[in-house]
Amino acid sequence: MNTFKINQLIGVAIFLFSVFVAVPYAIAASGRWDFYYTLTSVALLSIASAGVWLTFYIGRINIGQGAFALIGGYVSAILVTKAGLSFWLTLPLAGLFCAFIAVLIGLPILRLRGVYFAMVTLVLTEVSRLTMLALPITNGAKGIVSIPLPGALSIFGLTLIPDFSMLKNDKLAFYYVACVLMVICFAGMYRLVNSRFGHLCRSLQQNEELASSIGVNIAYLRIVVFAISSFLGGIGGAMFVAISQSIYPSSFQVSDSINFMLNCFLGGLGYVFGPMLGTLTLYFGWSLLFELGKYQLLIYSSLLIFLMLVLPNGLLSIRFSKMKGVQK
Amino acid sequence: MEQVIVNALYLGSQYAMIALGLTLIFALMNVLNFAHGQMYVLGGFVTYTIYGRLGFPFIVALLGTAVTLAIVGALIEYFLFRPVIRRSVREESTMLLAAGIAFLLDAVILLVFGEKQRGVPKILDGVFNWDFRIILPYDRILVCVLAIMSIAGFIAFMQFTKTGRALRAFAQDRVAAELMGVNVDRYSMIGFALGAMLAGLVGGLLVTITGVNLGMGGPVSIKAFMMVMIGGAGVISGAIAGGFILGALEAVGLAVLSQYGDITYLLIFASLMVFLSFRPQGLMGKPWG
């Protein structure tokens, strides 16, 4: 037990070191500044994927995260441009708004299971895109552009985050912010899954009827989990908007929702850090294939299908069979 | 008013055909076919090639499309779904496979046909005009009639042929059908081929009116999912009802709401939410769990 804990600590230390020290150093040495954008994207996408993973954890296939990323993005963009709020204030607001929407929508649809839930959430993604096209406040297909960079964040005169437009290297700054958010998100997820909260989620995933017969308020728990999931989606979306300084109805669409789900599945559904691993693999895989030009999508999808044929139960299914071997 | 009803019929007939294919595949194999919209697009491009580029008669192009898509569907079932269904433990696996196939078809269409919007010459000229109360181009009327004929043909096939009856038995109760000696592998393949063929045929019909482009796949799948949810998954009558209901809602929405911006789909979705909270299994679906 003790050695296990020490190993874990070492693992976390290595991870934090490589994210916050080694990677920036390596990028500075190699001069591949474009990697910052890639890695920042991975960090943010893995936050949104973590939300999807959590809904998987209560036994629901969620293909609606694109909708919440889009909504979160728009909330932040509108509050910054129209109401003149500081980005750092809009970030939690975007998450909370998404959580609120999730509660409204979740009340009816979380009763659905399996393929049915998957279908509704997928439709939700498309509907949110169409809504953003139609609403007057979102400025239709033209989107919202030239959103100012995040300003300074200071509490009681102490500057926590400097004004991004004053920075020489805002790429690095965004990278740090994204990584900090990712670390907080996954630390929270780890805590959640390993607490009694996570236990209850698993009871839901395995048998909802039994869970309710032992007194678990399954409807409430489902809503809470879906709200947390959508909160993460909104945070991810809002951060993306801050980086790209623009948002369009097509910024997050059906294929993004599907990719969030793929990230979780590839990373493994039984493992908290799965979404991070899956996002890294898929996003880097996709970027590496960029060199192949118009064959990119063909090779990417063929690889995906090939992977499903070889490992129909996910990447980490290899890992799990090995783990079991060690335990016995 | 009359115009709205006619528009609803016109939209509903195509939608019902799309939903039929999706629900058939779902009923037989419990697979949610994400690639359904891509099959529609592929159908459109095949018709475009045979009719628009090579100059064969339209009806030949439609037949060619049906055959091509049936073959594509059968191959996908045989080489991809069958091995994965056999070995996977979770139902998510087939969904992911379907998503992968959607990407793959997109890639293939991109490489073979390019990403441009393609259209074909009109199959019929002229506009039907009844006292300015109903205005409908003749080619739309023809497409609508062909779609309704296809649906009727499909229903007749399911009701009156031996294969159709076996498919229905299979869809109702897989285990019982197996015990009665229905060859599961064979009928999965036939069912998938039929589903793909229906999707392709609608694509082929509509290429004459809206043209076809690579980006249409996703939205078509989404609409198909909505119809299936309205009508109830895996039920043929439900798919047809869902198709016509969505068609009607869209036609009404276009007529009434167009001046308020395109919030038709937001309203349809909101009503779908309310509807599903009362009837999660859809209009004609069986209750589950």
Added chain:
Amino acid sequence: MNPLLQVKNVTKKFGGLTANRDVSFDVEEKEILSVIGPNGAGKSTLFKMITSFLSTTSGEVFFKGEKISNLSPHLVARKGVVRTFQETTIFKSMTTHENVIVAQHLRAKATLAGYFFGTKAAREDVKKFSGTADEILEFLGLDDIRDEIASNLPQGHLRALGIAIGLATNPTILLLDEPFAGMNHDETMHTVGLVRKVRDSGVTVLLVEHDMSAVMAISDRIVVLNFGEKIAEGTPKEIQNNEKVIEAYLGSEDITIGI
């Protein structure tokens, strides 16, 4: 004094089909009451209505004088009316011990957020649950398989685990749905012993069962259903000699042993 559980004129219709018609009976504190009847007599439907997994078409169920029909299942469980399932329903990918820990949800003092942040109440809960789970496993003789993944367990153990999950909720009345189905004689007698032990610890037991010899051995009183209606009620002896019951059982195809 009021009986612990009262079923009053309960009727359930599915479309044109009547699953239960006007069923009434009482369950007294600390007794073992069995509901029996041929296949399709509406026993399971009745069970689901008592625990609010199904709503009643008409009629009511009272627990300690409080109406409990047509609520949410988890609220009924909170009041102390807990059911186990006909199929061996357990949390399959958890260990035996984890199953019983999760099932103690109703004894929890902390909130969800409390568990997340690890408040004092939450830490105490977690500690207590682990201990109670061990006690329950020992009580039912399951301590040997404490750390086995539940899906690997043999059937007899699964049934006992089902009872353990029920007990973990600290029920006043435990409803067992066919606890002896599919068991051989030895397993049945073992489980009969467990159910008695549960009752002796102060829990009232209501069970639905098919296996006559077990029912006759275990029950204080028996209620007999046929075609959804109550046809008899009484001690095992009275039931064995009741003509209507004999007719119902002989008239149906399955002539069960014991009568």
